[in-house]
Amino acid sequence: xxxxxxxxxxxxxxxxxxxxxxxxxxxxxxxxxxxxxxxxxxxxxxxxxxxxxxxxxxxxxxxxxxxxxxxxxxxxxxxxxxxxxxxxxxxxxxxxxxxxxxxxxxxxxxxxxxxxxxxxxxxxxxxxxxxxxxxxxxxxxxxxxxxxxxxxxxxxxxx
Numbered sequence: 001x002x003x004x005x006x007x008x009x010x011x012x013x014x015x016x017x018x019x020x021x022x023x024x025x026x027x028x029x030x031x032x033x034x035x036x037x038x039x040x041x042x043x044x045x046x047x048x049x050x051x052x053x054x055x056x057x058x059x060x061x062x063x064x065x066x067x068x069x070x071x072x073x074x075x076x077x078x079x080x081x082x083x084x085x086x087x088x089x090x091x092x093x094x095x096x097x098x099x100x101x102x103x104x105x106x107x108x109x110x111x112x113x114x115x116x117x118x119x120x121x122x123x124x125x126x127x128x129x130x131x132x133x134x135x136x137x138x139x140x141x142x143x144x145x146x147x148x149x150x151x152x153x154x155x156x157x158x159x
Contacts, residue, residue, distance in 0.1 A: 012071045012131050020127035021119045029074065034113035035128040036075050038105050042147045051075065051144065054136050071135060102151035122155060129159035 016028040040048045055072040100108075110121045133141050133156075145156050 012074070012135070015131040015134070016124075016127045018127075019130055020124040022124065022127075023116065027114055027116065031109065031113040031115060031124055032074050032128050032131075033078060034109050035125055037077055037112070038100065038108050039144065039147075040075075040077070042100055042105075042149075043144075047143060047147065048075075051136070051140055054140050055132075071132075100149065102149045105149060105152045125152070126155045126159045129156050133159055 010025070013025045013028045013032065016022070016032055017025055020028065020031075022028050022031065039051075043051075052072050052075045055075050106121050106125065109115065109125055115121060115124065136144070145153055148156050
């Protein structure tokens, strides 16, 4: 059984779905969470927290608390162990077996999520990036770009 999608996430996920070639919103949500996970793995905890802070901005100006958060919850990892580890380990940058280059980034997106075989992984990543950039300040957009490896950074800038 699939977990329902929060109403407040629908506009964001509709953008991802429309621009990615994904068939439904559940795929868009699941793959967005994986893209966000790999992005967080590249960043320091402080940088990831700054991104989350901007994703917390209200979807609408309203007193109804249930409508005030939008995509920040997608930024959080749904796996509590992975979420904890991502906060205590250093960014996966530089030399070593855990370095995330563009190939590893795209491989993880394609294999950790529910990527349908007929969908282009770069197109999906670009769709998530585009929808995300619509929610962020120019400062956060530039900060995220500084963490991304070559080809993935190019997708970010094209999105």
